[in-house]
Amino acid sequence: MKIVFATNNRHKLEEVRTVLGPGYELLTPQEVGVTEDIPEEQNTLEGNASQKSHYLYEKTGENCFADDTGLEVEALNGAPGVYSARYAGEEKNSAANMALLLENLKGVTNRNARFRTVISLILDGKEYIFEGEIRGHIVEESHGTGGFGYDPIFVPEGYTKTFAEMTPQEKNSMSHRGRAVEKLARFFRER
DSSP: OEEEESOOOHHHHHHHHHHHOTTOEEEOTGGGTOOSOOOOOOSSHHHHHHHHHHHHHHHHOSOEEEEEEEEEEGGGTTOEETTGGGTTOTTOOHHHHHHHHHHHTTTOSOOEEEEEEEEEEEETTEEEEEEEEEEEEEOSSOOOSSSSTTGGGEEETTOSSOGGGSOHHHHHHHOHHHHHHHHHHHHHHHO
């Protein structure tokens, strides 16, 4: 099955390819002629995922899906949330985002957090929504070199290492995106 995934982020693309498994040809927006930035102007993860998938579908007419992911920290009232990628500024710098988050949590004992991913699929013109989440906590300093985004400072519940210290297989087996994509894959299998 050929489907367009609204991302040009190679890490995200690889994660999703791994979880979906064989039988799917994931195309990027660039591969179907969409070279401009896809808008994400909503104030919720659901809104952004939906806006991106509708934009891509209207531009290409192709079956497609988009996701939006946020890290929600309890002590920060759910921040950075929908602004996770731009927490420290519009340039979407992961190191700066982590540094700001750790600064904002200095001296805070409640470090509970969750990652949440929402996927909006448009299949034959109809929208379907899938969600995945994982709970855990934010450590005081960065550990590991794998993954991307906030992975070096997030430890999932029941584990002692960060996402960045795990193999891609370990992370995908439990991650928020992995869980949302697994629901997407199950939906495809059942059709």
